Amino acid sequence: LEAGLRRVDKLAAVGQLSAGLAHEIGSPLLILNGRAQALAARAELPDDVRRNAGILVEQSERIERIVRQLLDLARRKPSRLEPLDALASVRAVVELLEFDARKRDVRLSFHCEQPLPRVLADGDGLQQVALNLLTNALRATPRGGEVRVSLSPSTFQPAPGLRERHGVRLSVEDTGVGMDEAALERVFEPFFTTWSAHGGTGLGLPVVKAIIAEHGGAVTVASRAGQGTHFAVHIPSEKGEGAGAV
């Protein structure tokens, strides 16, 4: 738990530090991007100049994405926990991504075990968790693959030494590229990403971890390179030690 808390602190510090910085970077970046676009569009310029201008556009857009996510992080409000129907929250996120899945030719399925207890959660936070996990799963899965999402009642231990708690398990399982041991160890580190070329910023999973910690929940991951990945998130349905400790 302590290691988890330290990571959350680090993340909060990253967010606060970058809020000011991000703001300062925003305007010059916009100018840079605009000028580079103007250059790239000048048909009379030599090909290599326009190609380079195109690279400037791409890379400035990448910085912009990172800056935007950092700002989101800095502005994120602490979770406000209330009794909530996880099914409605998660189903909305799955429906939001159905189009994306179809476009990628990935089968997206959703299953909910009934009866499901209510959880003590922040609705926006829970949806953010589901969104980040699902976007990753879809991105990791090649055409013809499958992403399985499910909700079920669960009993879990928030951390070693803490008593077991009842709650709900959100499971996101994909048949994607998977991860090796080295990547698996670093997935929750801020800025760790293997997808920078595709818009990755390495902030999705740190945010998941922070939100879950605020809920007094737990998150586990198992993965095999070349086979797939399974994230499981546990959200408590009652107050207990550790809840709201962050």
Ligand code: ADP
């Ligand atoms: P980002 O998605 O912006 O890269 P995340 O923090 O969400 O940042 O993820 C960090 C890294 O963890 C990813 O770049 C990827 O290497 C790995 N990862 C996350 N989810 C999966 C998954 N479902 N399958 C394979 N690798 C994953």
